[in-house]
Amino acid sequence: xxxxxxxxxxxxxxxxxxxxVSVSEIINTxxxxxxxxxxxxxxxxxxxxxxxxxxxxxxIDKAVSEVPQDIINCIKASISNVKRFAEAQFNIxxxxxxxxxxxxxGHRIIPLNIVGAYVPGGNYPLPSSxxxxxIPAKVAGVKEVIVCSPKIQPVTIAACKLAGADKIFRIGGxxxxxxxxxxxxxxxxxxxxxxxxxxxxxxxxxxxxxVCGIDFLAGPSEVMIIADETANPDFLAADMLAQAExxxxxxxxxxxxxxxxxxKTVHKITEFLKTLETSDIASKSIHNNSFIILAENIIEAIxxxxxxxxxxxxxxxxxxxxxxxxxxxxxxxxxxxxxAEVFGDYCSGTNHVxxxxxxxxxTGGLSVFDFIKIQTWQQISKETxxxxxxxxxxxxxxxxxxxxxxxxxxxxxxxx
Numbered sequence: 001x002x003x004x005x006x007x008x009x010x011x012x013x014x015x016x017x018x019x020x021v022s023v024s025e026i027i028n029t030x031x032x033x034x035x036x037x038x039x040x041x042x043x044x045x046x047x048x049x050x051x052x053x054x055x056x057x058x059x060i061d062k063a064v065s066e067v068p069q070d071i072i073n074c075i076k077a078s079i080s081n082v083k084r085f086a087e088a089q090f091n092i093x094x095x096x097x098x099x100x101x102x103x104x105x106g107h108r109i110i111p112l113n114i115v116g117a118y119v120p121g122g123n124y125p126l127p128s129s130x131x132x133x134x135i136p137a138k139v140a141g142v143k144e145v146i147v148c149s150p151k152i153q154p155v156t157i158a159a160c161k162l163a164g165a166d167k168i169f170r171i172g173g174x175x176x177x178x179x180x181x182x183x184x185x186x187x188x189x190x191x192x193x194x195x196x197x198x199x200x201x202x203x204x205x206x207x208x209x210x211v212c213g214i215d216f217l218a219g220p221s222e223v224m225i226i227a228d229e230t231a232n233p234d235f236l237a238a239d240m241l242a243q244a245e246x247x248x249x250x251x252x253x254x255x256x257x258x259x260x261x262x263x264k265t266v267h268k269i270t271e272f273l274k275t276l277e278t279s280d281i282a283s284k285s286i287h288n289n290s291f292i293i294l295a296e297n298i299i300e301a302i303x304x305x306x307x308x309x310x311x312x313x314x315x316x317x318x319x320x321x322x323x324x325x326x327x328x329x330x331x332x333x334x335x336x337x338x339x340a341e342v343f344g345d346y347c348s349g350t351n352h353v354x355x356x357x358x359x360x361x362x363t364g365g366l367s368v369f370d371f372i373k374i375q376t377w378q379q380i381s382k383e384t385x386x387x388x389x390x391x392x393x394x395x396x397x398x399x400x401x402x403x404x405x406x407x408x409x410x411x412x413x414x415x416x
Contacts, residue, residue, distance in 0.1 A: 003259075223239065
């Protein structure tokens with residue numbers, strides 16, 4: 001794994017990376033062809049023959065029964081922690097009403113009606129992604145949550161069921177995103193699509209945005225770790241490999257003030273790869289997309305992290321908790337040697353659907369806030385309209401040259 005000095009970082013390290021893949025043809029075909037088109041694309045892209053797109057209650061129950069009880073217990077523990085944190089977030093949301101001099105203003109918290117959760121199923125089953133998308137939606141009060149996942153395995157079906165998904169579809173890829181955006185004979189049209197995916201799924205979400213909402217464009221996965229001489233090289237190496245094994249496009253970065261820690265971490269990565277079951281993928285990600293950055297000091301490391309805005313940011317240096325307010329751009333922050341990113345992935349309670357590719361500069365991770373609308377209202381008394389608002393609105397409308405606006409205000413200003 002390459003070790004570089006911070007001065008060797010090029011501007012494109014911090015730039016948004018475009019993924020020039022075209023998905024328009026697939027989306028348009030599903031839009032017009034419905035279920036038939038989904039079946040054809042599923043067959044073409046290796047998801048097999050699919051007769052009925054959705055899972056019946058009997059199939060769901062059978063899948064749940066096939067999952068060992070110890071795994072069911074782990075999924076339930078994950079659900080409990082994610083739900084508890086989502087409920088804490090939701091509890092800060094309140095309807096409000098203000099009344100100043102005859103002007104009543106307010107907003108209402110309204111949950112979305114129906115959302116679609118995309119759960120990847122490519123290299124590995126990802127029951128955790130089902131939990132992360134379904135639970136906050138249900139806590140927010142969404143009436144119907146559907147899940148789309150290719151080659152869905154019993155453990156993921158169990159996670160969907162336990163989390164409270166209303167319908168489960170065994171479809172994936174671009175065709176699943178198109179189906180949820182436009183609706184088909186089997187798949188309902190949703191208000192919003194959430195969840196991670198590969199570059200084709202991400203391109204599809206970007207394409208359908210506007211027809212429905214999306215959470216954000218996420219992927220490929222990435223981690224950045226800031227460490228000093230107090231960090232544990234075994235932990236650093238394992239956490240870096242945990243991201244690298246996601247897929248061939250995963251990005252892994254260590255920023256450290258200690259060359260010794262850098263070299264020990266490289267050694268440990270090499271050692272772990274010899275026996276790691278996912279070494280075929282992880283080794284390529286490490287070699288092709290990842291490197292270690294030597295920083296002059298922690299402040300320089302923090303500045304690099306804030307500029308890069310990584311998906312996962314681990315801070316493993318002395319008194320790390322005293323520097324929290326210095327970090328402003330990250331998908332999720334992991335503070336200290338034992339706050340492993342893997343806990344956030346699975347069971348600590350925060351959401352693992354997070355912004356990548358630098359977009360943490362303007363958004364955070366998936367949460368209950370993605371499943372509600374904050375909608376405003378107003379109620380104006382006649383006296384306040386005539387005495388306070390009409391003169392102001394009329395003058396601004398005249399300045400802007402919008403004379404029907406001025407008329408609307410002037411009519412209300414007339415005393416009867």
